[in-house]
Amino acid sequence: MTNLTVNLGGMKMKNPITVASGTFGSGADFAALWEQTRAQGQTQPQAQMTSPSREALTNPRHEKPLSILGAVTTKGVSLEPWAGNPGTRIAETASGMLNSIGLQNPGVEAFCTHDLACLTTADVPVIVNVSGHTKDEYLRVIDRLEREPAVGAYEINISCPNVDSGGMAFGTDPAAAAAVTAACRTATKRPLIVKLSPNVTDITEIARAAEAAGADALSLINTVAGMAIDLQARKAVFARTVGGLSGPAIKPIALYAVQRVYQATRLPLLGMGGIASVEDALEFLIAGATAVAVGTANFTDPLTAIRLVEGLEQWCTDNGIQDINELIGALS
Amino acid sequence: MGFLMSEVPLQGAHPSAPSLGGGVQGVSGQSDFRESSSVQATAALEPCIILSSTSRGAGIWHLVLEAPHCAKSLRPGQFIHLRLTGDSMHLLRRPLSVCAVDVSAGHIELLIQVKGEGTRLLVAARPGQVLDAIGPLGRGWQPPEGVRRALLVGGGIGCAPLAPLSRQLAVQGVEQHFIMGARDAALMDALGVLTLGKHQSIAPHPVMASHPVIAGLTRNLVLESAGGLRVKPAMTEEIGTSLGVDASGVATGSSLLHLVTDDGSVGRKGFTTDIARELLATGGFDYLATCGPEPMQRILADLAYAAGTPCEVSLERRMACGIGACLSCVVDTTEGKKRACVNGPVFDAREVLWS
Numbered sequence: 001m002t003n004l005t006v007n008l009g010g011m012k013m014k015n016p017i018t019v020a021s022g023t024f025g026s027g028a029d030f031a032a033l034w035e036q037t038r039a040q041g042q043t044q045p046q047a048q049m050t051s052p053s054r055e056a057l058t059n060p061r062h063e064k065p066l067s068i069l070g071a072v073t074t075k076g077v078s079l080e081p082w083a084g085n086p087g088t089r090i091a092e093t094a095s096g097m098l099n100s101i102g103l104q105n106p107g108v109e110a111f112c113t114h115d116l117a118c119l120t121t122a123d124v125p126v127i128v129n130v131s132g133h134t135k136d137e138y139l140r141v142i143d144r145l146e147r148e149p150a151v152g153a154y155e156i157n158i159s160c161p162n163v164d165s166g167g168m169a170f171g172t173d174p175a176a177a178a179a180v181t182a183a184c185r186t187a188t189k190r191p192l193i194v195k196l197s198p199n200v201t202d203i204t205e206i207a208r209a210a211e212a213a214g215a216d217a218l219s220l221i222n223t224v225a226g227m228a229i230d231l232q233a234r235k236a237v238f239a240r241t242v243g244g245l246s247g248p249a250i251k252p253i254a255l256y257a258v259q260r261v262y263q264a265t266r267l268p269l270l271g272m273g274g275i276a277s278v279e280d281a282l283e284f285l286i287a288g289a290t291a292v293a294v295g296t297a298n299f300t301d302p303l304t305a306i307r308l309v310e311g312l313e314q315w316c317t318d319n320g321i322q323d324i325n326e327l328i329g330a331l332s
Numbered sequence: 333m334g335f336l337m338s339e340v341p342l343q344g345a346h347p348s349a350p351s352l353g354g355g356v357q358g359v360s361g362q363s364d365f366r367e368s369s370s371v372q373a374t375a376a377l378e379p380c381i382i383l384s385s386t387s388r389g390a391g392i393w394h395l396v397l398e399a400p401h402c403a404k405s406l407r408p409g410q411f412i413h414l415r416l417t418g419d420s421m422h423l424l425r426r427p428l429s430v431c432a433v434d435v436s437a438g439h440i441e442l443l444i445q446v447k448g449e450g451t452r453l454l455v456a457a458r459p460g461q462v463l464d465a466i467g468p469l470g471r472g473w474q475p476p477e478g479v480r481r482a483l484l485v486g487g488g489i490g491c492a493p494l495a496p497l498s499r500q501l502a503v504q505g506v507e508q509h510f511i512m513g514a515r516d517a518a519l520m521d522a523l524g525v526l527t528l529g530k531h532q533s534i535a536p537h538p539v540m541a542s543h544p545v546i547a548g549l550t551r552n553l554v555l556e557s558a559g560g561l562r563v564k565p566a567m568t569e570e571i572g573t574s575l576g577v578d579a580s581g582v583a584t585g586s587s588l589l590h591l592v593t594d595d596g597s598v599g600r601k602g603f604t605t606d607i608a609r610e611l612l613a614t615g616g617f618d619y620l621a622t623c624g625p626e627p628m629q630r631i632l633a634d635l636a637y638a639a640g641t642p643c644e645v646s647l648e649r650r651m652a653c654g655i656g657a658c659l660s661c662v663v664d665t666t667e668g669k670k671r672a673c674v675n676g677p678v679f680d681a682r683e684v685l686w687s
Contacts, residue, residue: 025657029674033466033655036376040401075657083669087687090650090660092424092450097652104659104669247423299652300415300423302466303377 002316003323004309006070008291009217009268010191011125011153013070016285016324017309020073020246020272020295021129021155021195022101026115027072027122033302034065067123068306070291074115076131076157079140081107085162087239091228096249096274097296098226100238102162103131108144116150125152127193131160131167135183142187152191155270156184156215159197159222161244171197171222174209185214193270196220196261198250203257204264211265219270219293220261221254247296248274255287262288262329276304278311288329374405375469375655379462380414383439385455390515391446392489392522393455400438402467406430408496409472409646409678412440413654415464416453425466426450427651427673429493429623443523445489469654470677473497475506476642479619482508483611483641485604485632487624488515491523493646493677494623509611511590513604513624517597605631612639621678622646626686633681643681647672 004015024030066072084104091098105111111128119126128151132138138156145151158171158180170176181194194210196203198221207218223244228237237243254273262269271289275281276297284292297304316324380397388394402412413425432441446452457463475482475497482501486494491512501508514520590607591599600607605628611617612635620636622629623646636643649661649672656674663670664685670676 023653023658025653029653029655029657032373033375033377036374037378040376040378075659084659084662086664088650089662090424090652092422094421095423097423099652099658099660101659104662248420296423299425299654299658301464302653302655 002313002321003325004070004313004316006290006325006328007268008071008191008270009153009193009215011071011127013125013291015070015309015312016289016291017069017281017305017312018071018073018127018270018291018293019069019298019305020293021127021157022075022099022103023295023298024072024075026074026111026119027066027124028115028118030298030302031065031118031122034306037303038065064121064123066119068309069124070309071125071127071152072119072122073127073155073293074111074119074129075105076103076129076160077105077108077111077115077141077145078103078131078133079108079137079144081105081110082131082163085239088237091237091243093226093228093245093247094249096245096247097299098228098238098243098245099223100162100240100243102240103157103160103167105131108141112144112148116148120150126150127153127155129155129157129195130184131157131163133163135170135180138180139183139187142184146188146190153193153216154184154188154190155193155195155219156180157195157222159195159199161197161199161223161225161242162240164240168197168199168222168225171195171206172200174205177206178209178213181210181213181215191216193217193219195222196257197222198253198257198273199225204260207261207265207267211267215267217268217270217290218261218265219272221250221257221273224250224253246274248276248280250274251280255283258284258289259287259331275308276300278308278315281308281312282315282327285324285327286330288331290328375466376401378402378465378467380440380465382457382459382461382463384459385457387455388443388522388524390519390522392519393444393446395442395444395455397440397442397463397465398438399440399465399467402430402440402465403433403435403438406433406440406468407472408500409493410468410470411493411677412442412465412467413469413651413673414454416450417457417461417463419453422450422453424450424652425654426454427469427648427654427677429646430468431492431495432499433496443489443492466654470673471675471679473500473621473644473646473678475501475619475621475644479506481616482506482619482621483608483617484508484510485513485608485620485622485624485628486511487513487604487622487628488519489523490622490624490628490646492623494621497621509588509590511592511604511607511611512599513592513628514594514598516593516595520591520593520598604628605635608632609635612636612641615639617641620644620681629681630686633684633686636681644678645681645684646677647679647684648677649673 006016085102130141160167170180194215223246226245251274258271268290271284272293281292294305378401380399383396386394416422431443484494620643622632629645652658652660654673661672665683
């Protein structure tokens, strides 16, 4: 039996698999789908049960569906409700997708009442993604969340390309990244994960700034800035022109960023960017990630994260790995 | 799929539109449309075997899938979210309306209009292949309690989600007028499977059975179906000339199918909104349901509002997760942004803020 337990900057995870913020809501929708799929799986002929992920779902040790995961990472939450961006919000690209959601969320108060309430009984660590237009807003969101025992860690989003102020503006300047991190640090003793943008000249510079300012871990990468054009209209598809590229198209970019940041800092890393298979997840671990997040793949196959948990264990067994931690940063 | 761009004032949503009038059985004091309740709770992943995939011309394909879970739980107006097969370049599923369901056989039917790479891949999949579906999803049609006279208006492929509603209303004995709009006769012919249905030999469409011409056509179709379910264009034209132009059915109170094309190549030349306006003027409609191009739906919403008729629209948005998590498919409403995948795709027209 392989040990899959990892420690992400002070947050213990029973396996290294979580989900990328914004692709999973707060988990309730996916949990309901998983439950119903499991229920169907039990009543339908075995011929219908073909994929490994379906087998994973019917594994009786996963009584509460979200507890299969190492952690749930929530959609970004801000102090006040944000409406998000107008107009078209997604576009498919070759092996990827662009999004311009704009961090639509109901605000931290509603988030605590509705979203966190559901997660309290889910038996899974919760990473809350925190967004703000100003340093003070990040701080006040954390202040409010400090009263919630269900929160296991914070992921500080200084890398969203889809909002005008805040977001990526903090994540592309080392001094600003350090300032936001230091401010958040004063508000909590819980694990603080700073989410980095790939849209910079040198990602290790931002990583070191966040480390020096008190981050416990780093997550990377957020989406890559891109755009799509409506040929007939000769207009950008998105109202803000820019969107964030995700999916397998960005996996090599993300893997290289993880490898470089692993070399540049001592912090544990949460790797993400195009992870869809067990092999993808393993590559990120070897590049230096302590844990990994499934993002866009949740849309293609909503059972991806479950499949990865099961597949990771199987791969370790098959390859004689006693402890998954042996693989972290094992790049030779 | 005829519609005019701005023939009526486009004032957006109608928060104060009249609700269902008095006199209808047992619904006084109730709101027009029942709230959708835990629709998502039935959604599951289901591998669906393609039983048949047939080109109907004009870029329209008819797919029959074995999907027992969807077949038994789906309600008219709900959709399924299909994963594409055949390459790894396309990551996003495609939300598709279900145009017919055979619960006992566990079959669902889709009409797919090839619009891009994704739909091209879907129709390239062959019988025997397995497609991965999530469904049933979304809020379907929620006609007012006690509805007696309904107007259904479909523009092009937008006719698809109206077909199961039409069947449901017919079973309930609701009088209905179904306006089908299309670009031309070829598209109308391709869409014909909707109302004529694959399973005519099992359950003839009551709307059609109520009209001799259509009933005759239905018999013909049953004969035809052995040879491949093709509707002859001439037959389609026959429906058009006998019903589309002739409005006498309105006075008699029988249920009718109205065909209208942009070029007049079948049925009446013009727009669905022309016929809808005429029909609404006769009064007595207590429900309008529409799906199709959004400008058409907007005009119909305004016409319904002016006529005091409760109206539901079915809106299309680009979707990623399909289950309410990612907020890609939002619709602007009087109550803020709502998700087309769970709060829709069918919305009370009064709450929609048209863009």
